[in-house]
Amino acid sequence: MSLRRALAVVCLGILSGLTAPRPLAADPAPTASREVFDTVVDLIRSGDADMRPVAMEKVRKGLKGEEFTRELAEKVLPGLKKPEDQTALLAALADRADRAALPGIMALAKGQADASVRTAAIRGVAALGGADDVPLLMSLLSGDNASGEAARGALVAIRGTDVSPRLVTALADKDRPAPERVALVGILAERRESATLPALVAAAIDPDATIRAAAMKALGTLGGPAEVPGMVAGLLAAQAGAERNDAERALVLVCTQNRDKEEAAAAFLTRFQAADPSAQESLLPTLARVGGPAVMKIVNGLIASPDLAQRKLGLTALSRWPDATVKDQLLDLIGKATDEEERRLLLGGLIRIAPLPDNTLDPAQKLALVEQTMKLCTRDEERGRLLERASAIRTVDALRYVLPYVDQPSLAESACLSVVELAHHQKLRDGNKDEFMKALDKVLTTTKNEEVIDRANRYKVGKTWERKKAK
Amino acid sequence: MAFDLATLDAPFTALKAFNWGSDANAFKPIDAAVVAAHGDAALRAELEKRFGQLLADDSSRATKEYVCRKLAMIGTSASVSALATLLPSEDHSHMSRFALERIGAPEAAEALRTALGKVEGTLKIGMISSLAARGDKASVPAIGGMLGGDAKIAAAAAEALGTLRTPEAAAALAGAKADGDVAAAITDARLACAESFLAKGDRAAAKAIYESINAAVGAEPKTHRERAVRVAAKRGLLATAE
Numbered sequence: 001m002s003l004r005r006a007l008a009v010v011c012l013g014i015l016s017g018l019t020a021p022r023p024l025a026a027d028p029a030p031t032a033s034r035e036v037f038d039t040v041v042d043l044i045r046s047g048d049a050d051m052r053p054v055a056m057e058k059v060r061k062g063l064k065g066e067e068f069t070r071e072l073a074e075k076v077l078p079g080l081k082k083p084e085d086q087t088a089l090l091a092a093l094a095d096r097a098d099r100a101a102l103p104g105i106m107a108l109a110k111g112q113a114d115a116s117v118r119t120a121a122i123r124g125v126a127a128l129g130g131a132d133d134v135p136l137l138m139s140l141l142s143g144d145n146a147s148g149e150a151a152r153g154a155l156v157a158i159r160g161t162d163v164s165p166r167l168v169t170a171l172a173d174k175d176r177p178a179p180e181r182v183a184l185v186g187i188l189a190e191r192r193e194s195a196t197l198p199a200l201v202a203a204a205i206d207p208d209a210t211i212r213a214a215a216m217k218a219l220g221t222l223g224g225p226a227e228v229p230g231m232v233a234g235l236l237a238a239q240a241g242a243e244r245n246d247a248e249r250a251l252v253l254v255c256t257q258n259r260d261k262e263e264a265a266a267a268f269l270t271r272f273q274a275a276d277p278s279a280q281e282s283l284l285p286t287l288a289r290v291g292g293p294a295v296m297k298i299v300n301g302l303i304a305s306p307d308l309a310q311r312k313l314g315l316t317a318l319s320r321w322p323d324a325t326v327k328d329q330l331l332d333l334i335g336k337a338t339d340e341e342e343r344r345l346l347l348g349g350l351i352r353i354a355p356l357p358d359n360t361l362d363p364a365q366k367l368a369l370v371e372q373t374m375k376l377c378t379r380d381e382e383r384g385r386l387l388e389r390a391s392a393i394r395t396v397d398a399l400r401y402v403l404p405y406v407d408q409p410s411l412a413e414s415a416c417l418s419v420v421e422l423a424h425h426q427k428l429r430d431g432n433k434d435e436f437m438k439a440l441d442k443v444l445t446t447t448k449n450e451e452v453i454d455r456a457n458r459y460k461v462g463k464t465w466e467r468k469k470a471k
Numbered sequence: 472m473a474f475d476l477a478t479l480d481a482p483f484t485a486l487k488a489f490n491w492g493s494d495a496n497a498f499k500p501i502d503a504a505v506v507a508a509h510g511d512a513a514l515r516a517e518l519e520k521r522f523g524q525l526l527a528d529d530s531s532r533a534t535k536e537y538v539c540r541k542l543a544m545i546g547t548s549a550s551v552s553a554l555a556t557l558l559p560s561e562d563h564s565h566m567s568r569f570a571l572e573r574i575g576a577p578e579a580a581e582a583l584r585t586a587l588g589k590v591e592g593t594l595k596i597g598m599i600s601s602l603a604a605r606g607d608k609a610s611v612p613a614i615g616g617m618l619g620g621d622a623k624i625a626a627a628a629a630e631a632l633g634t635l636r637t638p639e640a641a642a643a644l645a646g647a648k649a650d651g652d653v654a655a656a657i658t659d660a661r662l663a664c665a666e667s668f669l670a671k672g673d674r675a676a677a678k679a680i681y682e683s684i685n686a687a688v689g690a691e692p693k694t695h696r697e698r699a700v701r702v703a704a705k706r707g708l709l710a711t712a713e
Binding site: 033035036039040043050051053054057058062063 | 698701712
């Protein structure tokens with residue numbers, strides 16, 4: 001055979017090897033692996049808790065090949081008797097990261113299995129699935145608590161570029177039940193993808209109040225300047241009461257706490273200025289909570305207006321100012337007030353801002369302002385509120401100021417609450433131990449509030465107390 | 472620049488008179504000389520000579536400990552003899568081994584092997600431990616022969632063989648008859664050998680050990696330890712099979 005012919009034969013051999021049909025599924029498992037697989041399956045089926053981690057380690061990192069994955073997911077998994085064996089295998093299959101397990105896992109997610117097994121299966125779908133599995137997970141959102149919560153978590157965690165667009169499309173579908181759409185808003189918020197913000201903005205003016213509220217809450221966390229116009233529309237669409245309060249809080253957060261807050265505040269002001277008078281009336285109290293010189297100019301203009309309604313609007317805005325820079329103005333206006341309602345409104349604002357931790361006053365000045373404000377209070381309700389607010393001034397002088405009020409029956413509970421609030425701060429408490437111990441003893445002989453009693457007892461022995469998180 | 476040896480005379484005099492509670496700053500220059508001896512063979516030899524003299528003298532335990540610590544850093548075969556004389560001493564054996572464990576010269580291992588056959592009790596356990604720490608495969612037959620004796624020595628021998636992990640060590644462990652703590656130490660050592668064989672690709676040797684342990688522990692282990700051993704053996708068997 002000539003050299004050329006020999007080369008041609010070799011090349012043909014290589015090419016035929018390259019083009020030969022390959023099996024679609026994974027290559028048949030080698031005998032040795034099959035033996036290991038059988039051993040692993042025996043260990044899983046034995047229900048032996050000691051051996052479970054050994055078997056699952058192999059499922060996670062050994063036994064290469066789709067064939068094994070399918071067999072584990074479709075034959076072994078559904079036949080296991082103990083839920084803990086099923087959940088362990090589901091977790092291991094999820095970590096194995098082989099999508100061949102998906103059909104078997106989905107069957108359990110949809111089925112009537114034990115709740116722990118179903119939630120583990122749903123988590124498995126999240127780990128292995130993609131956009132095509134979003135409908136299944138959405139259908140489980142309205143299931144029982146455990147499944148619904150697991151499906152929600154799965155929709156937050158599931159990867160894939162098409163996942164969020166599908167969730168957005170589902171959110172826009174007004175035929176879907178409102179609770180499901182509310183859940184979708186929360187899921188999109190937790191996925192934190194900026195591309196989905198327009199969908200949340202659209203949801204902020206949905207006809208359904210629950211969806212609007214959820215969208216505004218989500219935007220309060222994620223929103224920036226671009227979302228402000230939509231959030232303003234959402235605020236205007238919100239019903240008075242809790243929905244409006246929450247919407248207002250969300251918009252204020254975007255303008256005072258979130259990224260590019262200054263731009264967001266400017267966008268809010270621009271939107272306010274472009275709004276019609278009735279909308280402006282509605283938006284001004286919120287805008288005042290954002291503050292700033294331009295807003296102050298508007299507020300002062302309104303206060304100076306001969307129109308009583310305009311003046312009241314300005315005073316309301318001033319009473320909601322975010323810091324103590326307006327204290328002198330408030331004191332001046334309270335001093336001049338002839339209308340009791342107007343006086344109470346302004347005093348309420350002063351009580352709120354006097355001890356604010358983010359203003360420019362030092363603690364002694366804050367306490368002086370609290371004392372000054374106390375002299376202006378005419379009702380115990382106002383005095384009590386001020387005493388509670390005084391605990392924001394974290395000094396021993398604040399304790400000394402508040403403590404005598406424990407002896408006044410009408411203000412005792414507010415004063416007791418303020419004392420334990422001050423005692424909550426360990427450094428302050430430990431640095432003035434004798435005074436705090438005596439104060440806490442006094443609280444314990446006075447208060448009827450069980451939570452305050454619990455807190456006082458804890459602080460006395462150096463323990464801490466965990467504040468309940470607002471839902 | 473050559474190290475000025477004259478500067479060491481006073482510190483060595485101070486070291487000779489040293490005892491716990493004395494001022495150790497007096498021989499700080501010796502610390503500096505030890506550092507300088509890295510890369511200075513002549514200085515090293517001089518220091519080893521002076522240290523060897525201190526070990527041979529009637530110096531305090533504190534002095535000898537100091538010397539052993541320094542020889543652990545710069546010692547060569549030249550210091551082995553002086554250190555070896557301390558190996559049978561209850562007071563000095565430990566620090567002598569501390570140095571010999573770290574001296575790379577084969578003479579150091581030989582000294583430990585020789586002492587292994589001469590000392591008893593905790594000193595023998597110390598020799599076993601130091602030989603294992605050196606990875607001295609030549610000591611496997613001697614250590615293997617101790618698996619059937621005193622329980623504490625046998626357990627230390629098993630642990631050492633589990634550290635050395637040679638086929639001979641595994642064979643010695645497989646042939647040992649023991650119970651209680653010694654049996655547990657032997658099982659642990661055998662598992663260590665199997666793991667080492669598996670890591671080196673000798674699946675057959677590893678599998679034989681795992682199968683033997685798995686069979687010995689039985690299908691229904693009673694104690695927590697037996698359960699743990701069974702898990703380890705089964706896990707190993709799976710690793711050898713795939």
